[in-house]
Amino acid sequence: SKDEAFEEDDTVHVITDKEKVVGESQKHEFQAETRQLLDIVARTLYSEKEVFIREVISNASDALEKLQYQFMTGKDVAENELPLEINIATDQEKGTLTIKDHGIGMTEQELVDNLGTIARSGSKAFLDELSKLGKGDSREKSIIGQFGVGFYSTFMVADRVDVYTRSYIPGSRGLLWTSDGSGSYEIAEAENVSRGTKIVIHLKEDHRNFSLNTAVEDTIKKYSNFVGFPIYLDGMCINTIQPLWLLDPKSITQEEHEEFYQFIGKTYDKPRYILHYKTDAPLNIRSIFYIPDTLPQLFTVQHMEHGVSLYSRKVLIQSKAHKVLPNWLRFVKGVVDSEDIPLNLSRELLQDSALIKKLSDVLSARIIKFLLEQQKKDRVKYEKFFKDCGIFFREGIVSAESDEQKQDIAKLLLFESSNEKSGVLTSLPSYVSRMKPAQKNIYYLCAPRYNSLSCEFITTSLFLELLHSTVLQKHPGPNIKRFHSCDHNQIYCDKRKQLGKKEFNSHTTNLCTDPPPLSKSRRIRVLLRGGGREVAETSPYYEALKKDDVEVLFTYNEQDDVTLHYLKTFDKKNIMAAENYFSVDRESS
Numbered sequence: 001s002k003d004e005a006f007e008e009d010d011t012v013h014v015i016t017d018k019e020k021v022v023g024e025s026q027k028h029e030f031q032a033e034t035r036q037l038l039d040i041v042a043r044t045l046y047s048e049k050e051v052f053i054r055e056v057i058s059n060a061s062d063a064l065e066k067l068q069y070q071f072m073t074g075k076d077v078a079e080n081e082l083p084l085e086i087n088i089a090t091d092q093e094k095g096t097l098t099i100k101d102h103g104i105g106m107t108e109q110e111l112v113d114n115l116g117t118i119a120r121s122g123s124k125a126f127l128d129e130l131s132k133l134g135k136g137d138s139r140e141k142s143i144i145g146q147f148g149v150g151f152y153s154t155f156m157v158a159d160r161v162d163v164y165t166r167s168y169i170p171g172s173r174g175l176l177w178t179s180d181g182s183g184s185y186e187i188a189e190a191e192n193v194s195r196g197t198k199i200v201i202h203l204k205e206d207h208r209n210f211s212l213n214t215a216v217e218d219t220i221k222k223y224s225n226f227v228g229f230p231i232y233l234d235g236m237c238i239n240t241i242q243p244l245w246l247l248d249p250k251s252i253t254q255e256e257h258e259e260f261y262q263f264i265g266k267t268y269d270k271p272r273y274i275l276h277y278k279t280d281a282p283l284n285i286r287s288i289f290y291i292p293d294t295l296p297q298l299f300t301v302q303h304m305e306h307g308v309s310l311y312s313r314k315v316l317i318q319s320k321a322h323k324v325l326p327n328w329l330r331f332v333k334g335v336v337d338s339e340d341i342p343l344n345l346s347r348e349l350l351q352d353s354a355l356i357k358k359l360s361d362v363l364s365a366r367i368i369k370f371l372l373e374q375q376k377k378d379r380v381k382y383e384k385f386f387k388d389c390g391i392f393f394r395e396g397i398v399s400a401e402s403d404e405q406k407q408d409i410a411k412l413l414l415f416e417s418s419n420e421k422s423g424v425l426t427s428l429p430s431y432v433s434r435m436k437p438a439q440k441n442i443y444y445l446c447a448p449r450y451n452s453l454s455c456e457f458i459t460t461s462l463f464l465e466l467l468h469s470t471v472l473q474k475h476p477g478p479n480i481k482r483f484h485s486c487d488h489n490q491i492y493c494d495k496r497k498q499l500g501k502k503e504f505n506s507h508t509t510n511l512c513t514d515p516p517p518l519s520k521s522r523r524i525r526v527l528l529r530g531g532g533r534e535v536a537e538t539s540p541y542y543e544a545l546k547k548d549d550v551e552v553l554f555t556y557n558e559q560d561d562v563t564l565h566y567l568k569t570f571d572k573k574n575i576m577a578a579e580n581y582f583s584v585d586r587e588s589s
């Protein structure tokens, strides 16, 4: 198992340079397509140069997997005592980066073929596909993840690449392939080449950073941390955290989840909810989602660093893949690994592919289903979660493309209701389950706790006039509780305080005595405290519904107002504001 592979053995994991060329080397011209391909891959396709490390490590990992397969199918394997690991060495003096594996290695025929694959069929189809790949084209079956093309990416950063390789087939000769990536390559026989492949990358002048241990370590931890074999960098094993998402969910402890969550989230927080989701249809998905315990303050809600990490067969494709989940689920952290996602050519191709859209739809539906289960499983915990994250759901309803998604998200919402005591929350499905057959619509009454308006005014008296005309008229009922000037931008009105000469009519109240010393003209924000349950219950609009024993949802903030307005219907019932009760239902009933 993986653990054995990781146990510390005493042989030190360093790479020695004992290979020696014997005999003549044959010169080979790259086929035209190969050169063309080299140009493309080396110049344009990789947005971040560092991914060449991901590619050669993936090739090494695949070579080790193929060797394991030979072992398991009882094939005769040369040097079968060699450890299944990947060794990487940086050498700052020489300006080289070396990646070595004891995988299946290559025969001379394969060496040429693997390059040739691209030249003969691959690069033609590859180039066609590439040209065909308009924006968002879903059929981006790039061949980058296969052997060969990934290897070429080394020429983005290399003046020269030496490849020592010997196939696992007993009796195979050691070979040296070398090229500067321009027009040709050379192959010679070499001795002291151990089974597998060793790639020595002679770095270009301005890519010498890849011969620095720290730079290489960061890149390996970012892209290849979960590769299924130990990776030794300059003798140190650097990939130690298991790809939790591939394990059996029941076998993972809370501690393992917390450690993993902190590793991928770069946080010391704990997850509040954990969803380990694996499926093979309609896509191959291995994923773990975490909902953090503490959520960012409101401000960072818009700007929080978000996006789950997207992997393909344990290799990172994108660390903050924004499109894998819809924006309204940006509070969710985690990893998604799908074999159906090709190791991609570039970020752009990944951003708006139909494949990613499909993935996003499947995942968001599953997360909503999970949250609904949690709503039933532990109501108190869910209500706390809803208080923290309700804002995201409301955004989801407003921004969701399909009505089906709106309906799905709507089940997550909670409201106060005339049927329940103050402070008790209910959901739309529960409301509907209580509706009488004759009732056609769902009713809600918006009694905002705060009404804020920012107004321009010149002098105190004009301010009072303006306030009276614009605000107090609009919100009948004693919805103004307090006015006091706490700072020059916000004034509350306070029933108990007398303000200025003006007395407002009985319903409302007076403004506090000392409006802030104001310059000629200022914009201030007036927050009118009040509203909430008592306003709702004493609202004339509620009276009629109450008399007819029609349940009304109470909303206290404008986001809910907007959300219900956008939602329009739920479970095929119209969602109506209470004030429309008279006109609509009276006629019909």
Ligand SMILES: Nc1nc(Cl)c2cnn(Cc3ccc(Br)cc3F)c2n1
Pocket: 059, 060, 063, 101, 103, 104, 105, 106, 111, 114, 115, 147, 148, 151, 163, 177, 197, 199
């Ligand atoms: N590590 C490793 N192991 C194996 Cl078995 C293969 C097979 N192909 N490739 C990619 C590749 C192709 C041509 C050349 Br030249 C070098 C090179 F790395 C492999 N890489």
